[in-house]
Amino acid sequence: MAATSVTSLSIGATASLNTKLNLFSQSKSASPRINSLKLQSFCGLKADSSLRCDSESSFLGKQSSAALWRHLAPSAQRENLNLCKSLQPQASYKVAVLGAAGGIGQPLALLIKMSPLVATLNLYDIANVKGVAADISHCNTPSKVQDFTGPSELANALKGVDVVVIPAGVPRKPGMTRDDLFNINAGIVKSLVEAVADNCPDAFIHIISNPVNSTVPIAAEVLKQKDEQIQELTIRTQNGGTEVVEAKAGAGSATLSMAYAAARFVESSLRALDGDSDVFECTFVESDLTELPFFASRVKLGKKGVEAFVTSDLHGLSEYEQKALEALKPELKASIEKGIAFAHKQAVAA
Ligand SMILES: NC(=O)C1=CN([C@@H]2O[C@H](COP(=O)(O)OP(=O)(O)OC[C@H]3O[C@@H](n4cnc5c(N)ncnc54)[C@H](O)[C@@H]3O)[C@@H](O)[C@H]2O)C=CC1
Ligand SMILES: O=C([O-])CC(=O)C(=O)O
Numbered sequence: 001m002a003a004t005s006v007t008s009l010s011i012g013a014t015a016s017l018n019t020k021l022n023l024f025s026q027s028k029s030a031s032p033r034i035n036s037l038k039l040q041s042f043c044g045l046k047a048d049s050s051l052r053c054d055s056e057s058s059f060l061g062k063q064s065s066a067a068l069w070r071h072l073a074p075s076a077q078r079e080n081l082n083l084c085k086s087l088q089p090q091a092s093y094k095v096a097v098l099g100a101a102g103g104i105g106q107p108l109a110l111l112i113k114m115s116p117l118v119a120t121l122n123l124y125d126i127a128n129v130k131g132v133a134a135d136i137s138h139c140n141t142p143s144k145v146q147d148f149t150g151p152s153e154l155a156n157a158l159k160g161v162d163v164v165v166i167p168a169g170v171p172r173k174p175g176m177t178r179d180d181l182f183n184i185n186a187g188i189v190k191s192l193v194e195a196v197a198d199n200c201p202d203a204f205i206h207i208i209s210n211p212v213n214s215t216v217p218i219a220a221e222v223l224k225q226k227d228e229q230i231q232e233l234t235i236r237t238q239n240g241g242t243e244v245v246e247a248k249a250g251a252g253s254a255t256l257s258m259a260y261a262a263a264r265f266v267e268s269s270l271r272a273l274d275g276d277s278d279v280f281e282c283t284f285v286e287s288d289l290t291e292l293p294f295f296a297s298r299v300k301l302g303k304k305g306v307e308a309f310v311t312s313d314l315h316g317l318s319e320y321e322q323k324a325l326e327a328l329k330p331e332l333k334a335s336i337e338k339g340i341a342f343a344h345k346q347a348v349a350a
Contacts, residue, residue, distance in 0.1 A: 099168025101125035158199035178211035272301035
């Protein structure tokens with residue numbers, strides 16, 4: 001039997017594009033490290049709009065909850081916080097269970113459905129998840145339950161998710177070691193974590209699929225590789241024009257790809273003028289998406305030009321993206337001001 005000092009491991013806030021890889025393990029006997037602001041997370045079974053601090057129905061149980069409270073109360077007082085007030089849970093988080101139709105996935109989904117902190121519970125599996133979701137959705141707690149079946153629906157299951165739990169894969173049969181599961185479960189975990197990195201890179205990821213001593217490192221590696229790929233891709237995108245100038249070695253800059261992009265924009269403009277209500281393009285344009293007066297934005301085109309901005313594009317940025325956005329602002333601001341000053345000067349001179 002493979003050595004397992006751990007029974008479940010978690011990876012927190014992983015592919016946040018800044019190598020912020022945070023691994024920690026929980027043995028069955030380990031006591032949880034608790035941040036007072038996160039105390040409400042431990043009140044999961046209480047599906048009520050308000051919680052008592054000595055909640056008996058916490059996942060921690062009555063004694064542990066009381067011990068936790070004794071531990072936290074002095075520091076709460078020191079910080080002059082009314083912890084009880086801060087324990088009002090709000091159903092605002094999105095959780096996904098991948099492998100939700102399985103032996104662990106089903107009761108896990110049911111238990112998560114009890115949490116007052118969950119607004120949306122996405123249940124994903126390669127089969128049989130519709131019935132599970134329908135069944136669980138009849139529990140009258142606040143969260144909305146959605147089902148997703150098969151790889152084509154995986155990305156949608158993960159969009160905007162805050163916490164992902166992965167009990168997908170095969171379990172042991174008598175006579176098997178956990179390591180015997182490696183050949184099947186390694187690939188499953190790899191592909192699921194790749195999808196997490198692509199769709200909710202800042203989510204907490206909890207891996208249950210065995211052998212965890214290998215599947216957690218697989219997940220960590222997948223996330224690191226994705227991180228490197230994103231950085232490479234960002235630099236390549238920033239230098240796209242230079243790549244062509246250098247390849248043409250003095251014979252000009254981008255012409256074919258630019259003509260293609262412009263022709264596509266013309267076609268989109270014509271469709272918008274023609275009344276098509278589903279025309280979206282990216283363009284550097286006067287915009288109030290940021291504090292800068294112009295910004296490259298995805299816009300909806302209509303008969304009168306730009307009809308709306310897709311504001312959601314700037315929501316949920318990873319730390320890497322947020323830093324990159326802040327870093328570009330001074331240079332972009334200077335370029336915009338230079339253009340405006342030039343136009344003013346010309347107007348005065350005329
Ligand atoms: N970390 C730990 O302490 C423990 C880990 N486990 C492990 O948890 C895993 C799940 O165990 P059970 O729920 O009993 O197994 P199960 O066979 O009942 O459920 C697994 C589920 O995963 C789904 N699945 C398979 N491939 C998938 C994919 N590519 N994407 C999404 N879903 C997929 C299956 O359709 C099934 O619904 C096993 O690997 C088991 O060894 C089990 C107990 C404790
Ligand atoms: O023994 C298994 O295969 C499942 C497991 O990891 C556990 O129960 O600790």
